[in-house]
Amino acid sequence: MRNLSTLILMTFAFTSFLGSCSVWDQLGQDPSNEMLSSYSNSPRFNWEEKVFENRIPDILEKMNERIDWRLTLEYFTSDSSRRTPDKPLPEVNPPDLRAFLEPTDSLRFIWLGHSTLLVNAQNKLILFDPVFSNSAAPVNFLVQRFQPATLSLEELPPIDYIVISHDHYDHLDMRSVQFFRDKEATFLVPLGIKSHLEYWGVASKNIVELDWWADHEFEGIRFLCTPAQHFSGRTGTNQTTLWASWIVDSPNSKIYFSGDSGYDEHYQKIGDQLGPFDAAFIDSGQYNERWREVHNLPEEAVQAAIDLRAKQMIPIHWAMFELSLHDWNEPIKRSQQAAEELGMELMTPKLGQVVDLSLKNQFSHWWEQVQ
Numbered sequence: 620m621r622n623l624s625t626l627i628l629m630t631f632a633f634t635s636f637l638g639s640c641s642v643w644d645q646l647g648q649d650p651s652n653e654m655l656s657s658y659s660n661s662p663r664f665n666w667e668e669k670v671f672e673n674r675i676p677d678i679l680e681k682m683n684e685r686i687d688w689r690l691t692l693e694y695f696t697s698d699s700s701r702r703t704p705d706k707p708l709p710e711v712n713p714p715d716l717r718a719f720l721e722p723t724d725s726l727r728f729i730w731l732g733h734s735t736l737l738v739n740a741q742n743k744l745i746l747f748d749p750v751f752s753n754s755a756a757p758v759n760f761l762v763q764r765f766q767p768a769t770l771s772l773e774e775l776p777p778i779d780y781i782v783i784s785h786d787h788y789d790h791l792d793m794r795s796v797q798f799f800r801d802k803e804a805t806f807l808v809p810l811g812i813k814s815h816l817e818y819w820g821v822a823s824k825n826i827v828e829l830d831w832w833a834d835h836e837f838e839g840i841r842f843l844c845t846p847a848q849h850f851s852g853r854t855g856t857n858q859t860t861l862w863a864s865w866i867v868d869s870p871n872s873k874i875y876f877s878g879d880s881g882y883d884e885h886y887q888k889i890g891d892q893l894g895p896f897d898a899a900f901i902d903s904g905q906y907n908e909r910w911r912e913v914h915n916l917p918e919e920a921v922q923a924a925i926d927l928r929a930k931q932m933i934p935i936h937w938a939m940f941e942l943s944l945h946d947w948n949e950p951i952k953r954s955q956q957a958a959e960e961l962g963m964e965l966m967t968p969k970l971g972q973v974v975d976l977s978l979k980n981q982f983s984h985w986w987e988q989v990q
């Protein structure tokens with residue numbers, strides 16, 4: 620009887636804990652069967668399995684064979700002290716929003732760490748993979764930020780478009796999405812993600828869902844959904860939503876945003892068909908040899924920028940969350956070395972720094988101030 624009361628008490632405590640953290644809401648909502656059937660024309664969609672697939676369909680299975688107990692062992696036995704910075708990263712705080720918002724024929728951006736990026740493309744404001752929560756996980760004590768975002772959601776200027784690459788927690792943040800549900804912003808997302816957004820209260824009319832190689836134009840700006848080599852799911856590797864990279868093509872500038880991706884021939888294909896690009900933001904962090912199919916190594920990221928025919932490259936997916944075993948600053952060190960060797964121009968903005976593609980920008984080795 621006593622055991623039973625303890626069990627009931629524990630169940631109650633656990634459920635209240637889950638409820639208070641809104642963990643269930645965090646999981647989002649996978650697409651319904653009806654939604655999935657509407658994807659049957661997509662060459663990426665395996666109708667029998669009801670999953671989206673990469674160009675090489677069994678690439679994740681092969682990768683998973685290398686991910687076993689030894690990885691867990693390494694995680695707990697290797698030196699973790701350098702996976703996070705020993706003090707706050709230098710930043711431009713507050714960012715110069717006046718300069719950022721001045722009318723422009725060019726394109727400006729502010730990188731907010733990891734893959735969160737604010738862009739002013741000829742006076743339209745676009746937010747990529749907005750993650751402003753304290754944590755990139757369903758429960759807030761896991762995968763915590765290194766430091767608060769240089770701009771909070773409330774401090775952001777009015778956003779016109781929000782571009783999402785895929786539904787992992789470090790790219791699709793429920794709290795950030797909910798902040799915009801009563802605003803005017805239009806979401807551009809890969810197939811399936813609409814289901815999560817609607818579940819969190821975003822109106823269907825404010826969501827444009829695209830397959831790879833499809834595009835949508837708004838006010839002279841063309842958004843193209845392009846391939847990536849990755850996976851998806853908020854409760855495992857469900858694969859019922861698509862992952863993607865994106866191109867924003869405005870009359871005077873064209874940029875590429877890689878989302879999360881391993882190195883594959885899609886970079887060359889996109890470069891040949893849709894390049895060159897004024898700037899390419901490429902996944903360059905949280906890599907590991909064991910999962911290189913789903914995250915570029917830094918050297919591969921630089922090669923990707925070359926394949927894309929990008930004039931300049933900005934390494935992203937680093938400097939905010941610890942999701943791998945490498946030192947927090949290894950991505951930028953290796954990116955720099957590779958960029959020098961391969962002849963790619965690297966932009967290394969501080970968090971919060973305004974960068975204007977039409978100007979000569981100043982970049983420092985700011986990461987060297989932190990261990």
Ligand SMILES: [Zn+2]
Binds near residue numbers: 785787849879
């Ligand atoms: Zn991911």
